[in-house]
Amino acid sequence: MATDTPVATDAVPTEEAVRAALATVNDPEIHRPITDLGMVKSVEVAADGSVAVGVYLTVSGCPMRETITSNVSTAVRGVAGVTGVEVELDVMSDEQRKELASMLRGGKTEREVPFAQPGSLTRVYCVASGKGGVGKSSVTVNIAAAMAADGLKVGVVDADIYGHSVPRMLGTDARPTQVEDMIMPPSAHGVKVISIGMFTPGNAPVVWRGPMLHRALQQFLADVFWGDLDVLLLDLPPGTGDIAISVAQLIPNAEILVVTTPQQAAAEVAERAGSIAVQTHQKIVGVVENMSGLPCPHCDEMVDIFGTGGGRQVAEGLTRTTGTDVPVLGSIPIDVRLREGGDEGKPVVLTDPDSAAGTAIRNVASALGSRKRGLAGMSLGVTPRNKF
Secondary structure (H helix, E strand, O other): OEEEOOOOOOOOOOHHHHHHHHOOOEOOOOOOEOOOOOOEEEEEEOOOOEEEEEEEEOOOOOOOHHHHHHHHHHHHHOOOOOOEEEEEEEEOOHHHHHHHHHHHOOOOOOOOOHHHOOOOOOEEEEEEOOOOOOOHHHHHHHHHHHHHHOOOOEEEEEOOOOOOOHHHHHOOOOOOEEEOOEEEOOEEOOEEEEEHHHOOOOOOOOOOOHHHHHHHHHHHHHOEOOOOOOEEEEEOOOOOOHHHHHHHHHOOOOEEEEEEOOOHHHHHHHHHHHOHHHHHOOEEEEEEEEOOOEEOOOOOOEEOOOOOOHHHHHHHHHHHHHOOOOOEEEEEOOOHHHHHHHHHOOOHHHHOOOOHHHHHHHHHHHHHHOOOOOOOOOOOOOOOOOOO
8 A cells, every 4th residue: 555645736636537547557567558457446536636556466466566556646646636646455256366367368368479460460589590600699689778768669479499588688686477368478678578587596407308498489479468569579599499399480570580690500500590481482581691790999990700701692592592681780899798699688789779789770670670570471351241
């Protein structure tokens, strides 16, 4: 329970005015007005202008209870004539949670992957690599943060079940909230994120075979309430294993972004990983060359620590293999701030957006984010009318 007492005024507020103010308060996890979600239990306005608001939390021990209380108090306090605000928290019943889950799913009871549906306008990018250690997760996190900073609604699935690292790189240790059989993902830097690391104790390893990996990915895509995303990024494990195959089955419309380094050996493996698109009938949106060189601190020369040409080699090889143009979307130089940002949970595109690495990644994010959401190739559910 929380109480806030502003300066008194002569006018007495109406219940309608208070409810209108509450309609501006979004649930911090679902990102929709609490009035639309059935979270407003009661509104009582006294003759002296004091207001008591009852609010339903979705679950007991909701981690956002203080945020909700504060936001409700602030919104109601702004109504003319309010002399005091009291917020009383309650918890939804099982039936209310079921109704909420059904409403969020659009009345559907079955769980389905929304991004695989014909009407989905969300761009899905699978960030893949042939080898580990090429900076795939760093690229994923920074692209996501850059897109969110540009105003896009972005989500990230940490699909690297064995080597999950996205939560740390985004600087969050928050846990998801479960409402019935729906999972509300936490957000960091404006990006919704889900990872197996949010469900395992400490730094415990995940020891699963293929079917378990498939089920986990399916839950991340179908059971998590993502809302209306502009872009969903999946940080895939390296190689062409179970997860890559499951992604192709669950989201066949997903496009592949290949990350490599300039090193020829890494490029060969990356090209092999990208070639899986031929078998899964997915499109390769482009190649990103990470660690493309180290700017000399004493001159303007670029030191090619890992060689040169790996990104171009991968793009040319995939162009030949797929028969479609696969461009190099960007080359990211080595920058210690990129590594530090990953360790500290502060993406370099936000802390140092004008650095060489920050600029290169923002350019990639802009190229991917500016691709319009459209209905090309999608079924519109229209039946031609016969002529008589």
